[in-house]
Amino acid sequence: xxxxxxxxxxxxxxxxxxxxxxxxxxxxxxxxxxxxxxxxxxxxxxxxxxxxxxxxxxxxxxxxxxxxxxxxxxxxxxxxxxxxxxxxxxxxxxxxxxxxxxxxxxxxxxxxxxxxxxxxxxxxxxxxxxxxxxxxxxxxxxxxxxxxxxxxxxxxxxxxxxxxxxxxxxxxxxxxxxxxxxxxxxxxxxxxxxxxxxxxxxxxxxxxxxxxxxxxxxxxxxxxxxxxxxxxxxxxxxxxxxxxxxxxxxxxxxxxxxxxxxxxxxxxxxxxxxxxxxxxxxxxxxxxxxxxxxxxxxxxxxxxxxxxxxxxxxxxxxxxxxxxxxxxxxxxxxxxxxxxxxxxxxxxxxxxxxxxxxxxxxxxxxxxxxxxxxxxxxxxxxxxxxxxxxxxxxxxxxxxxxxxxxx
Amino acid sequence: xxxxxxxxxxxxxxxxxxxxxxxxxxxxxxxxxxxxxxxxxxxxxxxxxxxxxxxxxxxxxxxxxxxxxxxxxxxxxxxxxxxxxxxxxxxxxxxxxxxxxxxxxxxxxxxxxxxxxxxxxxxxxxxxxxxxxxxxxxxxxxxxxxxxxxxxxxxxxxxxxxxxxxxxxxxxxxxxxxxxxx
Numbered sequence: 001x002x003x004x005x006x007x008x009x010x011x012x013x014x015x016x017x018x019x020x021x022x023x024x025x026x027x028x029x030x031x032x033x034x035x036x037x038x039x040x041x042x043x044x045x046x047x048x049x050x051x052x053x054x055x056x057x058x059x060x061x062x063x064x065x066x067x068x069x070x071x072x073x074x075x076x077x078x079x080x081x082x083x084x085x086x087x088x089x090x091x092x093x094x095x096x097x098x099x100x101x102x103x104x105x106x107x108x109x110x111x112x113x114x115x116x117x118x119x120x121x122x123x124x125x126x127x128x129x130x131x132x133x134x135x136x137x138x139x140x141x142x143x144x145x146x147x148x149x150x151x152x153x154x155x156x157x158x159x160x161x162x163x164x165x166x167x168x169x170x171x172x173x174x175x176x177x178x179x180x181x182x183x184x185x186x187x188x189x190x191x192x193x194x195x196x197x198x199x200x201x202x203x204x205x206x207x208x209x210x211x212x213x214x215x216x217x218x219x220x221x222x223x224x225x226x227x228x229x230x231x232x233x234x235x236x237x238x239x240x241x242x243x244x245x246x247x248x249x250x251x252x253x254x255x256x257x258x259x260x261x262x263x264x265x266x267x268x269x270x271x272x273x274x275x276x277x278x279x280x281x282x283x284x285x286x287x288x289x290x291x292x293x294x295x296x297x298x299x300x301x302x303x304x305x306x307x308x309x310x311x312x313x314x315x316x317x318x319x320x321x322x323x324x325x326x327x328x329x330x331x332x333x334x335x336x337x338x339x340x341x342x343x344x345x346x347x348x349x350x351x352x353x354x355x356x357x358x359x360x361x362x363x364x365x366x367x368x369x370x371x372x373x374x375x376x377x378x379x380x381x382x383x384x385x386x387x388x389x390x391x392x393x394x395x396x397x398x399x400x401x402x403x404x405x406x407x
Numbered sequence: 408x409x410x411x412x413x414x415x416x417x418x419x420x421x422x423x424x425x426x427x428x429x430x431x432x433x434x435x436x437x438x439x440x441x442x443x444x445x446x447x448x449x450x451x452x453x454x455x456x457x458x459x460x461x462x463x464x465x466x467x468x469x470x471x472x473x474x475x476x477x478x479x480x481x482x483x484x485x486x487x488x489x490x491x492x493x494x495x496x497x498x499x500x501x502x503x504x505x506x507x508x509x510x511x512x513x514x515x516x517x518x519x520x521x522x523x524x525x526x527x528x529x530x531x532x533x534x535x536x537x538x539x540x541x542x543x544x545x546x547x548x549x550x551x552x553x554x555x556x557x558x559x560x561x562x563x564x565x566x567x568x569x570x571x572x573x574x575x576x577x578x579x580x581x582x583x584x585x586x587x588x589x
Contacts, residue, residue, distance in 0.1 A: 055556040062541075063565055067572055098448055225473050225502055228530025239502060241474075246505050247449075337487065338447045341477065341498055341509065354496070356481050365481035365566075377533040406556055 020048065023388065027056050031134045031392040034402030036376070038391065045387045050380040057406040065366030069332055070096045070170050071307070073366070078164040080368065081404040083126050084119035084347045086155070089168040091344040094249060095353040099340045100333060102171045102305055106293040109251040111177055114185065114288045115158075115167065116250070116344070117281040121192070122151045123347035123399070124232075124274040124281075131271060131396030132203055135212050140202040147195045150188045157181045170333070171306035172298030185289055192282060200275060213268035217382035217394040220265055227381065228374050231349025233398060236273040237265035243345035257284050267397035305333060332361030341369075348372060348399055372404040417444055423506040424451045427470060434466040435459055452496075452509040460512045461522035464497065467510070468527045472499035475528035476507070480514075480538045484568040493519050493544055514544050523548035541566040 025038040035056040041049040061080065065073050070093075077088040090112050097104065104112075129144030152162040158177050159165035167174050203209050219229065224237040234241060242259040244252040260276040262269035298306040307326055312319030325331045337359045343352030349371030356365040375398045382394050417440070419425040431453065432441055443454035455463040476498040483489035491513035500507045514521055523546035524531040535546045536555040543564035546552060554561065563570055 055554075055558065058556040060565060063572060223529075226529050228475050228528065228534075230476075241502055336447075339450070339496075340447060341450055341496075342448075343476070350476065352477060352498075354477065354479065354498075356486075356494075358486055364483075364486060367477070367479040367481070369477045369479075373533060373537075374530060377530070 025391060031395055033130060034400070034405075036400065036402050036405065038379070040383075040388060040391070042388060045389070047383050047386055047388060047391070050383045050391075052376060052379055054376065054402075055406055057402045059407065061407040062366055062368060065363055067362060069361040070363075073363075074168060075164065075166045077368075078166055079403055080370065080407060081123070081346065081348060081351075081372065081401045082163060083401055084123040085164055086115040086167055087119040087123070087344070087346045088351065089166065090116055090250075091342075091346060091351045092353055093168045093170060094344060095340060095342045095355055096170055098342050099335050099338065099355055099357060100170070100305055102299055104171065104250075105296055105299045106251070107176075107295050108172050108297045108299065110288050110292050111173060111297065112168070113250050113252065113255070114285050114292075117284045117288070118151050118154060118185075118188075120281045120347040121278050122148055124278050127347075127396070127399040128199065128203075128271055128274050131267075131393070132199075132209060134392040134396045135209055137203060137206060137209055140199045143195055143198045143202070147188070147192060150184075150191070154181065154184050154188060157184055169298070169307055172296075176297045182289060182292070185285065189282065189286060189289070193279075196275070196278060196282075203271075210268065212390070212393050213271060213397070214266060216267045216386060216390045217397060218264070218266045219378065219382060223381065224265065227378055229349070229378060230374070231345065231347070231371055232260075232270060232273045232277060233349060233375055233378070235260060236262045236269040238263045243343060243350060247343075249342075249344060251288070255284055255287055267393045270397040329361075334359060334361075341367075343369065346371060348401070348404075349375065368404075368407060370404045370407060372399070372401045373407075376400050376405055419444065419446060419451050421451060421506075423504060424508050427467070427472070427506065427508060428453050430470055431455075431463060431466055435463060449507075450509055451507075452511050454511045457512055457514060457521055460510075461524075463510065464522075464524050464527050467499055467508075471501045471503065472506075472508070474500040474502050475524065475530045475534075476500050478524065478531050478534040478538065480542050480544055482542060482566060482568045491515050493542060495521060495538070495544065497524070519544040521546055523552075525549050540564070543567065 021042045023040040023042055025040055027035045027037040037053040039051040039053060040047050061076050064076055074089050074092060077092040078085040080088050125144040125148050129141040133141040155165045156162045158181055159167040159174055219237045221238040224234045224239050238261060240259060240261050245259055257280045260273050260280060262273050304322055304325060308319045308322045313323045335357045337357060339356045341352055341354040343350045350369060351371055352369035354367035355363045358364040383391060419428065428444065429439060432439060445452050478497050480493055480495040482492065483494055484492055493514040495512045495514065497510040499510065512521060521544060523535055525548060533555060535549050536552060538544050539546060539552050540554040540557050541564055
């Protein structure tokens with residue numbers, strides 16, 4: 001038998017090397033923020049192999065979606081990415097409205113735009129703040145959370161809930177916003193730029209933060225596309241793809257904003273893209289709140305698709321019948337027997353819903369395209385070859401929300 | 408939706424989608440209009456049989472559909488006019504032109520099986536594992552087809568229509584311990 005020298009002296013597979021140390025990172029670890037587990041095969045401090053283990057928070061959301069109607073399921077999608085709840089609601093009801101063929105009113109579109117962008121700021125503040133927190137910069141985190149609190153108050157004022165507003169409805173919103181809400185948004189807008197500056201000044205020239213982010217977890221443009229990355233993660237790698245531009249929904253075709261991109265694809269680029277996107281969102285909200293159209297928020301009162309308001313339910317027989325029709329289990333909507341996928345640019349990336357409808361008021365199958373799930377599958381590719389301390393930097397820059405990851 | 412008809416078969420209203428699908432038919436050696444098509448709103452779908460799926464996906468990747476947006480499946484048990492039990496969809500996009508199409512395929516009992524797209528798009532890795540976990544469709548050629556959301560020892564596939572919403576299989580691996588055993 002010919003002896004092959006290269007085989008004899010080749011390094012054994014990662015599993016066979018006994019000198020390696022296996023580290024269980026999570027499911028309870030401060031840097032994971034939620035429940036997810038990583039099995040790291042370490043050679044000294046260097047990660048040779050990372051194996052994500054997920055499913056700790058799997059709660060069967062997609063199975064529930066087959067048993068709850070289009071308005072009820074909004075409370076479930078709220079709890080997927082609970083850092084930007086209204087963005088999920090907008091994505092879900094956009095798919096339902098597209099299936100049913102409902103056109104939204106201009107006022108509803110603009111309020112949804114404002115909420116979508118507030119959620120983007122909300123999500124990015126948490127992501128950037130928590131990323132800095134994991135790398136030891138505690139102060140920036142507090143400045144970011146201070147602003148998030150104001151957005152929670154805006155949620156509460158509009159819908160009555162801070163964290164899970166369940167604000168959208170098929171063809172409209174739970175209720176219209178009032179002048180005090182607009183005042184609250186304006187108040188937030190006035191203070192936000194100063195807070196953004198504070199975070200920027202604390203982090204952008206912070207040497208420890210830069211050293212731990214620059215060149216860590218590099219994702220090339222080819223790999224970003226090949227591995228289905230979207231949103232800020234893909235844009236930090238130079239993929240110029242933003243659904244608000246590519247397939248404008250709501251009122252985005254009328255709004256002027258820039259798509260923020262970077263070339264480097266490392267943790268620092270992902271952080272910088274998110275910070276800059278917040279300023280673009282600020283511009284969008286600023287424009288939208290000054291150009292908020294009047295008129296009703298619920299569309300198609302005669303089309304019998306949208307819940308009537310309280311006044312018409314209590315004061316008119318038509319309103320009462322209409323309300324009854326949309327709430328009895330054997331009535332409700334009659335969508336076409338069709339299938340549909342639509343997506344929105346959520347703060348984390350492309351968030352899409354695929355509804356298979358059998359003509360009933362509940363979907364036959366609801367598929368969520370969860371950006372966190374797809375971005376977490378990038379993790380072994382990004383982490384392998386880096387030191388164990390870089391896990392916190394990479395996880396922080398990917399913004400993994402376990403509730404959306406596991407659904 | 409608005410589809411034109413030429414030489415006996417329907418055309419997609421979007422010329423970019425139409426040219427991709429006619430290119431796909433040429434590459435697969437199917438006559439023009441040989442693949443079933445449909446459109447609803449802005450979704451354009453083309454049906455490819457499982458035997459031709461691997462070469463169809465490979466061709467689409469080479470034709471510029473470089474982003475696999477989504478890969479998932481549904482159980483059509485008891486769905487009206489359903490010919491096959493499982494329907495699988497691949498949503499593809501060309502990142503330079505923005506063209507999006509959906510490739511549909513199917514699988515059937517007793518052993519639902521499809522070719523893996525792992526070598527074509529690495530993004531399909533976890534998506535295929537999820538479909539395998541929740542619906543029980545095997546993807547041949549996937550290097551690491553394990554359960555991803557449910558625990559490894561779990562029996563059954565929860566998103567199948569014959570799996571009930573509540574009851575069966577709950578906490579089956581939590582063996583109740585009596586006080587004197589603990």
